[in-house]
Amino acid sequence: NTRIVLASRPEGAPTPADFRIEHAPLPTPRNGQVLLRNRWLSLDPYMRGRMNAGRSYAAPVELGEVMDGGTVSEVVQSLHPAWSPGDLVLAHAGWQTHAVVDGESLRRKLDPAGLPVQTALGVHGMPGFTAYAGLREIGKPQHGETVVVAAASGPVGATVGQIAKLQGARVVGIAGGPDKVSHVRDDLGFDVALDHRADDFAGRLAAACPDGIDVYFENVGGAVFDAVLPLLNDFARIPVCGLVAHYNDTAPRNGPDRVPQLMSLILTRHLTVRGFIQRDFIALYPEFVREMGQWLREGRIRYREDVVEGLVHAPEAFIGMLTGGNFGKLLVKIGD
Ligand code: NDP
Numbered sequence: 001n002t003r004i005v006l007a008s009r010p011e012g013a014p015t016p017a018d019f020r021i022e023h024a025p026l027p028t029p030r031n032g033q034v035l036l037r038n039r040w041l042s043l044d045p046y047m048r049g050r051m052n053a054g055r056s057y058a059a060p061v062e063l064g065e066v067m068d069g070g071t072v073s074e075v076v077q078s079l080h081p082a083w084s085p086g087d088l089v090l091a092h093a094g095w096q097t098h099a100v101v102d103g104e105s106l107r108r109k110l111d112p113a114g115l116p117v118q119t120a121l122g123v124h125g126m127p128g129f130t131a132y133a134g135l136r137e138i139g140k141p142q143h144g145e146t147v148v149v150a151a152a153s154g155p156v157g158a159t160v161g162q163i164a165k166l167q168g169a170r171v172v173g174i175a176g177g178p179d180k181v182s183h184v185r186d187d188l189g190f191d192v193a194l195d196h197r198a199d200d201f202a203g204r205l206a207a208a209c210p211d212g213i214d215v216y217f218e219n220v221g222g223a224v225f226d227a228v229l230p231l232l233n234d235f236a237r238i239p240v241c242g243l244v245a246h247y248n249d250t251a252p253r254n255g256p257d258r259v260p261q262l263m264s265l266i267l268t269r270h271l272t273v274r275g276f277i278q279r280d281f282i283a284l285y286p287e288f289v290r291e292m293g294q295w296l297r298e299g300r301i302r303y304r305e306d307v308v309e310g311l312v313h314a315p316e317a318f319i320g321m322l323t324g325g326n327f328g329k330l331l332v333k334i335g336d
């Protein structure tokens with residue numbers, strides 16, 4: 001078993017030295033457990049939080065422990081009645097080639113003849129569900145409203161924009177660099193796409209939203225949030241999904257205290273600002289799997305993957321993702 005463990009807790013941006021590759025004998029399942037061979041590993045921004053000590057919505061990875069992560073895995077050996085050798089399953093088996101997990105913990109069985117199995121880690125899995133649930137329960141875009149989302153070429157943002165389009169909204173996507181911008185506009189069908197690193201980004205966003213912003217699906221924070229704030233309409237909804245621009249911050253940024261102005265805006269513009277973790281809406285998951293599966297088969301929702309070959313490359317790919325090095329859902333292909 002080859003595995004990648006947390007070697008040290010990063011100060012700011014993680015470095016390759018914060019990870020360590022280890023080799024260990026294959027683990028043996030006990031009653032109720034299964035032995036898995038991991039085929040695909042998902043790399044996601046939330047993993048940066050797990051590298052820190054201290055409380056978040058999930059427990060941190062301990063030093064020396066295998067890095068956490070969603071996987072598409074093959075059952076090699078099963079001591080659980082629901083699973084048989086050869087089954088392909090959605091699991092949470094971490095940054096390693098093999099794992100023993102409780103049979104009960106496996107999320108769903110995947111059909112190798114259906115959608116590409118790795119979509120269960122992206123558009124047809126946790127990130128796609130995040131977009132689906134956050135829009136449906138908090139964003140609630142109405143026909144003709146303006147929806148803005150950043151990290152728009154990533155699995156969450158790309159799905160947010162396309163679902164909002166299906167619901168009749170006008171969608172503005174924000175991404176880093178010309179290739180991502182044209183992908184978001186031309187391949188994903190957003191009405192407008194903007195580069196957050198362009199000169200006068202705030203002015204361009206204002207020009208792209210002549211009727212203001214009704215839904216801002218918050219994935220990033222930082223300068224994008226600053227540019228969005230003055231454009232928010234009365235009764236705008238802000239699902240707060242992620243703040244990836246800040247995950248490597250080590251201290252509050254310098255500047256005046258803007259909390260009173262922010263709270264005043266929330267008050268006077270009747271804003272709904274609601275943080276959520278996708279699991280809050282887990283009751284919607286079966287419906288999501290069905291509806292998104294149909295959208296994907298009909299070609300109404302598109303997705304892009306960024307595939308890295310080989311587990312050993314996971315750390316550098318993950319580090320890069322936090323500053324936009326990925327282009328599409330970041331996946332590690334562990335082996336056939
Ligand atoms: P992505 O694949 O979109 O990767 C993150 C992207 O963030 C980068 O590619 C980069 O894209 C963008 N980014 C990084 N820094 C900045 C910055 N300073 N300003 C603007 N954009 C930046 O990730 P996901 O789609 O998987 O996740 C998107 C967000 O959703 C994350 O914040 C994540 O934590 C959150 N999330 C929340 C969940 C929840 O339950 N609440 C569940 C899943 C995800 P670019 O090059 O375009 O700038």
